Amino acid sequence: MRLFLLLSLQLSTYCVYATADTAIVNVNADTTIHHANDVPTTSEKVMEPVPVFNTNLNYKRSIPNYTSRLAGIIVPTAMITYGAVSLTSGGLRSLDRSTKNEIMEDHPTFRTSIDDYLKYVPAAAVYALNMAGIKGKHNFADRTILLGMSSVLVTSSTFFIKNATGRLRPDGSTYNSFPSGHTSVAFMTAQFMWEEYKDVSPWYGVAGYAVATTTGVLRIYNNRHWLSDVVAGAGLGILSTKAAYWAYPRIQRLFTPKDRDREPNTRAILMPNYNTQWKSVGLSAVLMMK
Numbered sequence: 001m002r003l004f005l006l007l008s009l010q011l012s013t014y015c016v017y018a019t020a021d022t023a024i025v026n027v028n029a030d031t032t033i034h035h036a037n038d039v040p041t042t043s044e045k046v047m048e049p050v051p052v053f054n055t056n057l058n059y060k061r062s063i064p065n066y067t068s069r070l071a072g073i074i075v076p077t078a079m080i081t082y083g084a085v086s087l088t089s090g091g092l093r094s095l096d097r098s099t100k101n102e103i104m105e106d107h108p109t110f111r112t113s114i115d116d117y118l119k120y121v122p123a124a125a126v127y128a129l130n131m132a133g134i135k136g137k138h139n140f141a142d143r144t145i146l147l148g149m150s151s152v153l154v155t156s157s158t159f160f161i162k163n164a165t166g167r168l169r170p171d172g173s174t175y176n177s178f179p180s181g182h183t184s185v186a187f188m189t190a191q192f193m194w195e196e197y198k199d200v201s202p203w204y205g206v207a208g209y210a211v212a213t214t215t216g217v218l219r220i221y222n223n224r225h226w227l228s229d230v231v232a233g234a235g236l237g238i239l240s241t242k243a244a245y246w247a248y249p250r251i252q253r254l255f256t257p258k259d260r261d262r263e264p265n266t267r268a269i270l271m272p273n274y275n276t277q278w279k280s281v282g283l284s285a286v287l288m289m290k
Helices: 070-086 090-106 121-131 140-165 181-197 202-221 227-254
Strands: 003-011 266-275 280-289
Touching (some): 070 090, 070 227, 090 202, 121 202
């Protein structure tokens, strides 16, 4: 009897919403299935290439637990704390207002919509690099699930905080300014790129963070967010990705049999979807278990 478990990992597009960390983790992305009765033809071990779009979740070796240095947690936590304190601190609010006034004085007519797209660039770059043959830490299935988990965490937490705080935007349009959703998504995807490629070259992660920082700056220049909104959003995005990378190896082991030499009993089918009500795109993973 098979149990079908549907995990819908929504990547919201309507309002969803450094490199100090060097995670101590070595991910083995070997997804090759070995049978107990297979006889090797040579004495040397042959390393087979890992399929980019392999969705088999029954790994020969499970992913090790994710570990982050203390600085990688303290920095984004301090950023969120800064934003939270600004909700009641007169000094930080004065800094918000003075920053806005200076920008509006120098660039009163500045408007751009490029920040609506920049926030997705680091995540798209991860898939583009893999398709170009520059492999990151995880295969297609793993990194897609990690990105989906990060998106769910950052979307839900940002939405909850926005409604709980009710801060007025600098342009006076709505009461959902804190934290910046665009910035939280941008730094979530930047951290995702950092985690996938920091062992290949740290410059990939630096580029991702440069794009995320540009997104946050443009939100201020567009007069859509206060400085503290952007700082808090950046910290929230980073921590959301770190939380997903911490949780996924533990979840993955729930679907990995202890007898690793037998036939796979867990497989996944990945399907894109679109929610017309919430105007969001997503990726559904159907897990089939014996």
